[in-house]
Amino acid sequence: xxxxxxxxxxxxxxxxxxxxxxxxxxxxxxxxxxxxxxxxxxxxxxxxxxxxxxxxxxxxxxxxxxxxxxxxxxxxxxxxxxxxxxxxxxxxxxxxxxxxxxxxxxxxxxxxxxxxxxxxxxxxxxxxxxxxxxxxxxxxxxxxxxxxxxxxxxxxxxxxxxxxxxxxxxxxxxxxxxxx
Amino acid sequence: xxxxxxxxxxxxxxxxxxxxxxxxxxxxxxxxxxxxxxxxxxxxxxxxxxxxxxxxxxxxxxxxxxxxxxxxxxxxxxxxxxxxxxxxxxxxxxxxxxxxxxxxxxxxxxxxxxxxxxxxxxxxxxxxxxxxxxxxxxxxxxxxxxxxxxxxxxxxxxxxxxxxxxxxxxxxxxxxxxxxxxxxxxxxxxxxxxxxxxxxxxxxxxxxxxxxxxxxxxxxxxxxxxxxxxxxxxxxxxxxxxxxxxxxxxxxxxxxxxxxxxxxxxxxxxxxxxxxxxxxxxxxxxxxxxxxxxxxxxxxxxxxxxxxxxxxxxxxxxx
Numbered sequence: 001x002x003x004x005x006x007x008x009x010x011x012x013x014x015x016x017x018x019x020x021x022x023x024x025x026x027x028x029x030x031x032x033x034x035x036x037x038x039x040x041x042x043x044x045x046x047x048x049x050x051x052x053x054x055x056x057x058x059x060x061x062x063x064x065x066x067x068x069x070x071x072x073x074x075x076x077x078x079x080x081x082x083x084x085x086x087x088x089x090x091x092x093x094x095x096x097x098x099x100x101x102x103x104x105x106x107x108x109x110x111x112x113x114x115x116x117x118x119x120x121x122x123x124x125x126x127x128x129x130x131x132x133x134x135x136x137x138x139x140x141x142x143x144x145x146x147x148x149x150x151x152x153x154x155x156x157x158x159x160x161x162x163x164x165x166x167x168x169x170x171x172x173x174x175x176x177x178x179x180x
Numbered sequence: 181x182x183x184x185x186x187x188x189x190x191x192x193x194x195x196x197x198x199x200x201x202x203x204x205x206x207x208x209x210x211x212x213x214x215x216x217x218x219x220x221x222x223x224x225x226x227x228x229x230x231x232x233x234x235x236x237x238x239x240x241x242x243x244x245x246x247x248x249x250x251x252x253x254x255x256x257x258x259x260x261x262x263x264x265x266x267x268x269x270x271x272x273x274x275x276x277x278x279x280x281x282x283x284x285x286x287x288x289x290x291x292x293x294x295x296x297x298x299x300x301x302x303x304x305x306x307x308x309x310x311x312x313x314x315x316x317x318x319x320x321x322x323x324x325x326x327x328x329x330x331x332x333x334x335x336x337x338x339x340x341x342x343x344x345x346x347x348x349x350x351x352x353x354x355x356x357x358x359x360x361x362x363x364x365x366x367x368x369x370x371x372x373x374x375x376x377x378x379x380x381x382x383x384x385x386x387x388x389x390x391x392x393x394x395x396x397x398x399x400x401x402x403x404x405x406x407x408x409x410x411x412x413x414x415x416x417x418x419x420x421x422x423x424x425x426x427x428x429x430x431x432x433x434x435x436x437x438x439x440x441x442x443x444x445x446x447x448x449x450x451x452x453x454x455x456x457x458x459x460x461x462x463x464x465x466x467x468x469x470x471x472x473x474x475x476x477x478x479x480x481x482x483x484x485x486x487x488x489x490x491x492x493x494x495x496x497x498x499x
Contacts, residue, residue, distance in 0.1 A: 023474070025473055033397070047397075048400060055400065
């Protein structure tokens with residue numbers, strides 16, 4: 001099973017599962033811990049992966065949201081994420097995928113231009129978030145946002161679905177592209 | 181005393197050249213100072229041997245003592261510290277009238293040399309000395325940087341002649357830590373200490389991850405992490421790495437392209453690039469690259485061969 005599909009498993013009652021994909025374990029671990037510290041009505045599960053496809057031997061719940069973490073300081077992290085994208089079924093890209101770029105605060109260490117990740121997110125029609133995961137307060141705020149997004153994607157928020165959220169987020173994205 | 185032991189000792193003594201006889205018997209440390217003083221070292225070897233055998237009989241020499249004498253004889257390059265120091269100093273002083281040379285013998289296996297350089301017309305500059313640490317039992321000497329590059333060939337010449345070697349070669353290995361240089365050159369870093377870390381199976385906290393901290397966090401790629409950990413251990417070992425600050429790679433290559441012609445392809449001079457890695461502890465940093473998810477494991481052999489090849493300055497050319 002080399003491609004992640006969004007609807008191939010039944011959801012668990014009140015459970016929301018997020019998959020964080022990125023090369024640097026330390027960052028993923030910190031983000032996961034911050035997310036679990038949030039108060040949330042749903043039962044959260046965080047899966048961490050360095051690359052896709054995921055090992056098929058494991059029995060895992062349905063994944064509600066995938067976040068691809070790219071470190072702007074490392075071309076290696078971008079390359080690995082790009083390689084993963086082909087292992088994700090297109091149905092995920094209807095609001096259940098998001099890109100997270102970290103490290104933009106330290107401009108001198110950045111070896112990836114911000115436009116590169118912006119273009120990547122635009123190609124995959126998915127939102128792009130910027131956050132310096134190394135900084136505690138920024139990470140906590142981002143964790144809050146991701147938990148809210150996850151709840152929506154898992155269907156735990158009545159009246160709004162993943163696709164709704166995507167179109168809402170896209171509205172704010174499209175104006176800058178017109179200016180360009 | 182056993183007949184065989186006596187015979188062996190007699191034959192050993194006959195094999196020793198007369199000029200080294202006194203030094204070897206002293207190094208053997210079996211006969212006492214007084215006894216050594218009574219021996220006439222100018223007589224014929226057969227009689228000398230007989231004298232020594234008689235003394236050995238009085239002291240009841242045994243198999244172990246005989247074996248020890250054999251070992252001392254084998255150590256042919258008996259290093260003469262005084263001669264080394266004398267000849268080293270003379271060579272430098274003959275070339276540069278003004279030079280200060282001082283020696284300190286550190287234990288039995290190292291001699292520290294301090295050289296303050298002057299010229300024919302000026303006094304030695306005591307504030308910019310060069311230090312050399314020479315290990316006589318080995319063909320290695322460690323030299324600190326010389327502020328006057330023109331003195332370096334002279335220093336090499338002096339070391340070469342005083343240590344009775346034919347050639348001196350400069351290694352491409354530099355660091356600020358003498359202990360680390362020694363560890364690499366004498367391969368001392370490979371000795372694993374008595375620790376439980378050497379053959380431990382996958383455990384919590386071993387990979388630097390708090391895996392059981394929260395059961396709601398699941399790591400998907402455990403197998404891959406284990407593989408990376410294993411490959412890293414195989415390449416770098418479980419022991420702490422010697423401390424180096426830099427690794428430098430000079431690359432010379434020609435531009436290759438499918439399209440023939442073009443400015444770069446026609447260029448006769450090779451293209452030159454320099455890549456320098458610097459870190460307070462370079463080898464530990466390289467070792468942590470793959471586990472931290474910054475590079476693939478296994479790393480490039482150019483990075484992992486540093487300690488093995490005893491080099492951290494490389495010149496890479498097209499074959």
